[in-house]
Amino acid sequence: MYHKYELEFPNSWQDILNVAETNLAGELEYRRGNYTLAFEQLREFIKYYNNMIYAEPWGWMQSQRHAYAALQLEQSNVEEAARTYEDLSYADSFPRVVRHPNNV
Template identity: 45%
Template sequence: MVYYGKGIACAATGDVRTAEKYRELYAAAAKKVPPTRLDFPNRIVDVLKVARLCWMASWSIAKGNFEVAFKHLANAVEADDALLYTEPWGWVVPTRHAYAALSLEQGRVEDAARAYAEDLGLDGSLTRAQQHPNNVWALQGYHECSVKMGREAEAGIIAQQLKVAVAAAECADCFVVLLPEGGCWWTESRR
């Protein structure tokens, strides 16, 4: 997973050449994992599949191949959903967040809103174990979608839920939401 993390970081900063090196190292390491190895009740190869798909999406984004990235992220969501329930989760980073964030960034606001609503458990399509109610990042994304779609009443309700979630959060789980004028959404919202 060290190679995964380094590869994601390199892809996110645009260092595609180094990211590719880490992808190769990750792939070689993943091949050594026997299919019988478990992080009960999930097979490690199934968890690593989610990682590989997320990594491929990040790499595709870094190269500007957004359609390919969407396919990888959609497959990552599917693979993540197929993991069996466990605590902590087999894959701890909600894959719908990445799919929704890319959708929002690329102007697919309806798709982003749908993914955030699923993740938050607002539409009832996921089991409770797959939902992340009151997740700061999903609420932030869903709020942005509601505003962009002109759903003022819904945006107001989500904004209140977001304020409560931010106030209750102990720390940020991610620092990827950058503001156009510089800085990070998390630190600005905490002031």
């Protein structure tokens, strides 16, 4: 039997801390000028965030894609920044359940 809290807030603290740690690591490495490592960390940030269970309120409020795409744009990596948001659009390579065409 589940505790009421587990049903209302299904993500573990470890899941949330993984998101926080990779977000912070990526942002810090970027500011240090270690762009390759920074983007590796931020891709991990996206992976951890995407694997969180959807809940209200969100387990992590900051958009994981926003930081990654913004920093890619800052480095003139326009195509990579655009790919970050593909599954929020009409990309047929994603299952219908994860496409959100009205978010564009």
